[in-house]
Amino acid sequence: MDIRILSGDITKQRVDAIVNAANSSLLGGGGVDGAIHRAGGPAILAECQELRRGQYGKGLPTGQAVATTAGRLDADWVIHTVGPVYSPAEDRSALLASCYRESLALADRLGADSIAFPAVSAGVYGWPAASAAAIAVAAVREAEASVADVRFVLFTEELLAAFQQALG
Ligand code: ADP
Numbered sequence: 001m002d003i004r005i006l007s008g009d010i011t012k013q014r015v016d017a018i019v020n021a022a023n024s025s026l027l028g029g030g031g032v033d034g035a036i037h038r039a040g041g042p043a044i045l046a047e048c049q050e051l052r053r054g055q056y057g058k059g060l061p062t063g064q065a066v067a068t069t070a071g072r073l074d075a076d077w078v079i080h081t082v083g084p085v086y087s088p089a090e091d092r093s094a095l096l097a098s099c100y101r102e103s104l105a106l107a108d109r110l111g112a113d114s115i116a117f118p119a120v121s122a123g124v125y126g127w128p129a130a131s132a133a134a135i136a137v138a139a140v141r142e143a144e145a146s147v148a149d150v151r152f153v154l155f156t157e158e159l160l161a162a163f164q165q166a167l168g
Helices: 029-042 042-053 093-110 129-142 157-167
Strands: 002-007 017-022 065-069 077-082 114-117 149-154
Touching: 002 129, 017 029, 017 093, 029 042, 029 077, 042 065, 065 093, 077 093, 093 114, 093 129, 114 157, 129 157, 149 157
Parallel strands: 002 149, 017 077, 017 114, 114 149
Antiparallel strands: 065 077
């Protein structure tokens, strides 16, 4: 597995699977979620709505992952995962690690060879950059996935530096 840290807009990546830091509703939001739906077009939202009418009637639980096709994005799949909201009072790092592990396992089942992750939970959900990066890098390194090409695509200088530090 080749793990790389890149800077920029994840919607511009040419990969088999782009991971979305979604919210439990799967019906869109701000941040990277909004960017993915804007760039990918209405097909993604239509599939998310279908998921809500079916298996995920109550929404996608935190730490889990589900795939849709990728609309106009230069990718085959969008893997939606729901990160935990950061809490200083409660350790939710296992749920954040689960987002990466479950996304990679799903990518494997889909036959994806390349995957791009944003910094899940590190935006509106408030996770401190250094901790978010350490959890993400450790979870991916520990995963037993056959995805060959793993990219973290960071949108801020602070997260870029934190992920570079975590990767070593
Ligand atoms: P969460 O609710 O899980 O915190 P956000 O979307 O608010 O999700 O933020 C997750 C991370 O995605 C943040 O670091 C944010 O800066 C970043 N981000 C926002 N837009 C993009 C984009 N187009 N490409 C990559 N990362 C992005």
